[in-house]
Amino acid sequence: MQPAQSAQLSRIKIFVSAHKPAVFPDCASILPIQVGAANAEAAGKPLFENTLHDNTGDNISEKNPMYCELTAQYWAWKNADADYYGFCHYLRYFDFTTTEHKQNSYGEIIDTAINAESIAEYGLDDAAIAQAVEGWDVITTPLNNVREFDGFTNLKDHWDADPHLQLKDLRHMYDVLCAMHPDYREDADAVLNGTRAAFCNMFIMKKAIFQEYCSWLFPILSEFTAHWDHSAADVQTLRTPGHLSERLLNIFLAHKQRTGANWKIKRLQCVHFTNPEPFSPLEPLDTNPRFTVPVLFAADDNYVPMLTTTIYSMLKNASCERHYDVIVLERNISAENKQNITDFLAQFENATVRFYDVSRAIDGFNLTTNNAHISIETYYRFIIQEALPFYKKVLYLDCDMVVNGDISELYDTDLGNNAIGAVPDIDFIGNLNMKNGERAEYAKHQLHMTKPYGYFQAGVLAMNLEKMREIHSVHEWLEIAQQPGFIYNDQDILNMECEGSVTYLPYAWNVMHDCGGRVHGVFDFAPASMFQEYMDSRKSPKIVHYADYDKPWKNPWCDFGPLYWNYASKTPFSLQMMALLAGIEPPQHHERAIAEDSPIRKYVDVLAPIGSKQRELMKVAVRKVQGKH
Known part of the structure; x- marks a missing residue:
C-alpha cells in the first residue's frame, strides 16, 4: 500500500487555524479553517474562500477572542469525523520529516514562505504525514524547558512573567480542575511546578483520545469563564482561556501517562513561517x-x-x-x-x-x-x-x-x-x-x-x-x-x-x-x-x-x-x-529575533523591556543562535 493511499484510509485530518488569508499546503490531510468566522461575518467582512469556517454546525466561533484556535478544535470535535485529529496554525506546522532541522533557542524552525520547496522540506504532504502519524497515539511539539528561555523556575513563574496574564487566573483554573477532577491535582502540581512543556497548542491525536480530551477540556474552560471577570480585560488578557489550554494539554497527557494509559507519544519539531500570506504577482497595467x-x-x-x-x-x-x-x-x-x-x-x-x-x-x-x-x-x-x-x-x-x-x-x-x-x-x-x-x-x-x-x-x-x-x-x-x-x-x-x-x-x-x-x-x-x-x-x-x-x-x-x-x-x-x-538616526526595524506571536515573546518583554540594554543584548544573542546578523 502506498503512503498516500494509507493517508486516505486512515483519514488523518489536520485542521490549520487561520484568522487572516494565508497559503496552505495542498493535500487531503490538511484542512484550513477560518477561526472567528462568526465575528468576521457580524462585522460585514467576507469569509475566506476555499477553507472551512468555524461558525457552521455546532460551534463556539463567537468565543474566538477568548478561545483563540480552540474554536477550530471545538468545531472539529463536534462536526468532523476522522481517525486522527490534528491542529496547526497558518504560520506554524509540524515538521513531518525524519530530518533534524536547525531550530532557534525557543524551539522553532524559522522559514519564510509556504511553497513547493518548503512543503518538500518539511513533509507537508499526505505521504509524509501518514508515515509520521500512523502508529502513534499522540503527537505534540517538543517539550521546551522554560529555564532555558530566561531562567524561569517553573511554569507558574513563566506564566506570571507575562504582563497580560494574571497568576490568579492560573490559580482559578487550577481550582476548577481540582474540583472537577480531583485525581488530576498531582499532575497539575507536577506540570505547573515543573519546567518542561509543549507549547503552541499543536497536537495530533487518535480519535478516541481526542474525543476524551475535548470532553475533559471544554467543560473546564466553560466553568472557568463562567466565574472569570474579564469585563476590563485587554485584547491579550482576553485570550487567557487559550493560554490556559496550553497548560491543560500538558496536564492531561501527564495524568494519562501516570495512570497507565501508556500512549505512544511522539514529539515533532515546529516550523514557523514568517511570510505565510498569499503572494500576489504583479500584473500588466491596463494602459497602452x-x-x-x-x-x-x-x-x-x-x-x-x-x-x-x-x-x-x-x-x-x-x-x-x-x-x-x-x-x-x-x-x-x-x-x-x-x-x-x-x-x-x-x-x-x-x-x-x-x-x-x-x-x-x-x-x-x-x-x-x-x-x-x-x-x-x-x-x-x-x-x-x-x-x-x-x-x-x-x-x-x-x-x-x-x-x-x-x-x-x-x-x-x-x-x-x-x-x-x-x-x-x-x-x-x-x-x-x-x-x-x-x-x-x-x-x-x-x-x-x-x-x-x-x-x-x-x-x-x-x-x-x-x-x-x-x-x-x-x-x-x-x-x-x-x-x-x-x-x-x-x-x-x-x-x-x-x-x-x-x-x-x-x-x-x-x-x-x-x-x-x-x-x-x-x-x-x-x-x-x-x-x-x-x-x-x-x-x-x-x-x-x-x-x-x-x-x-x-x-x-x-x-x-x-x-x-x-x-x-x-x-x-x-x-x-x-x-x-542633525545626526538623528531612524529607529532600526530589524527582523524580529523573536516572532511577534511567539509564546515566548511576552515574557521577554517583561525581563528585557524594549529599548533597554538587556533587550539589545538579548537580540544579539538570539540572532547568533538563529545564525543571523
Whole structure:
C-alpha cells in the first residue's frame, strides 16, 4: 500500500487555524479553517474562500477572542469525523520529516514562505504525514524547558512573567480542575511546578483520545469563564482561556501517562513561517504598452525618504504624454510608509506606484555586500526579469539620485540586442589608469573582462529583459552574487556577465557627484575623451547620482546638494531627512529575533523591556543562535 493511499484510509485530518488569508499546503490531510468566522461575518467582512469556517454546525466561533484556535478544535470535535485529529496554525506546522532541522533557542524552525520547496522540506504532504502519524497515539511539539528561555523556575513563574496574564487566573483554573477532577491535582502540581512543556497548542491525536480530551477540556474552560471577570480585560488578557489550554494539554497527557494509559507519544519539531500570506504577482497595467514607461527602484523602510525624493524628481520632469509604472522592490517597507508614498505621488495622474515583495525570490541566498554604503537591496535588480514577465524592457534607478530630465527619453533608447544600457563608470575607469595597477588586475583576474574600459555604472540601467533571461536565470544570477571577492557586488557581476552586450548611454544620464574630491583625484585619470564627456555632462545633468558616502541628507553642502534639496524639501519626508542632518538616526526595524506571536515573546518583554540594554543584548544573542546578523 502506498503512503498516500494509507493517508486516505486512515483519514488523518489536520485542521490549520487561520484568522487572516494565508497559503496552505495542498493535500487531503490538511484542512484550513477560518477561526472567528462568526465575528468576521457580524462585522460585514467576507469569509475566506476555499477553507472551512468555524461558525457552521455546532460551534463556539463567537468565543474566538477568548478561545483563540480552540474554536477550530471545538468545531472539529463536534462536526468532523476522522481517525486522527490534528491542529496547526497558518504560520506554524509540524515538521513531518525524519530530518533534524536547525531550530532557534525557543524551539522553532524559522522559514519564510509556504511553497513547493518548503512543503518538500518539511513533509507537508499526505505521504509524509501518514508515515509520521500512523502508529502513534499522540503527537505534540517538543517539550521546551522554560529555564532555558530566561531562567524561569517553573511554569507558574513563566506564566506570571507575562504582563497580560494574571497568576490568579492560573490559580482559578487550577481550582476548577481540582474540583472537577480531583485525581488530576498531582499532575497539575507536577506540570505547573515543573519546567518542561509543549507549547503552541499543536497536537495530533487518535480519535478516541481526542474525543476524551475535548470532553475533559471544554467543560473546564466553560466553568472557568463562567466565574472569570474579564469585563476590563485587554485584547491579550482576553485570550487567557487559550493560554490556559496550553497548560491543560500538558496536564492531561501527564495524568494519562501516570495512570497507565501508556500512549505512544511522539514529539515533532515546529516550523514557523514568517511570510505565510498569499503572494500576489504583479500584473500588466491596463494602459497602452506603447506609452508605458516601467521604472523600478529598490529600497528598505529606512530609505523611504530618499526613494520618495527620487521618484518625485522623476515624475516632476516626466512627459505628460506617457504613463509611468513605478515599481518598488522591497521586503520591509511598512504599510504606513507605502500609503504615505502613494498618497503623495497621487498628484501625478500619469503614474501608478506599486510595491513588490522580493522575500520569496531571495529566500535561501546568503547575500552580503563589501561596502558600507551598498545595501542588500542592490541585488533586487536581479529578480526583475522573473518578477515582470510581461515586460521586455524596463528602467532601473538607484534611490540616491534625482532625475532632472524626462526619463521617457532614456527609456526610448534603442538597445538593439544588447542586454544593458548604461553610462560608463568614470570612477572605475579612472582607477584603471592608476600606477598601482590594482584595479586593472582586479578587472582582469576577478571579473575576467577583456575590455575593462567598457565597465559601466549600474545605478541607472535600461534593461533588455529578454536578453537578460537568455544570459542567466534569476537563480543563476543570485548564485553568482553569493560568490566572494567582488568590490562593487552586483555592479561587478553585471559587468562581468554582460560584457560585449552593452549600449553606452550619454554621461548626462548618470552624473556621479564629486564625492571626496574624486573628480580631480580619480575621474581625471580616465581617458581624456571620457573625462571631457563627463565634465560636459555636469553642465546639464539629466540624472545626478550621489554615489558613495557623501550624501546630501548627511551633508547639504555636497556637490549638487542644493539641487537635491530642491526636490527633497517638497516631500512629506523632508523633516525626517532634516533629522538625519542633525545626526538623528531612524529607529532600526530589524527582523524580529523573536516572532511577534511567539509564546515566548511576552515574557521577554517583561525581563528585557524594549529599548533597554538587556533587550539589545538579548537580540544579539538570539540572532547568533538563529545564525543571523
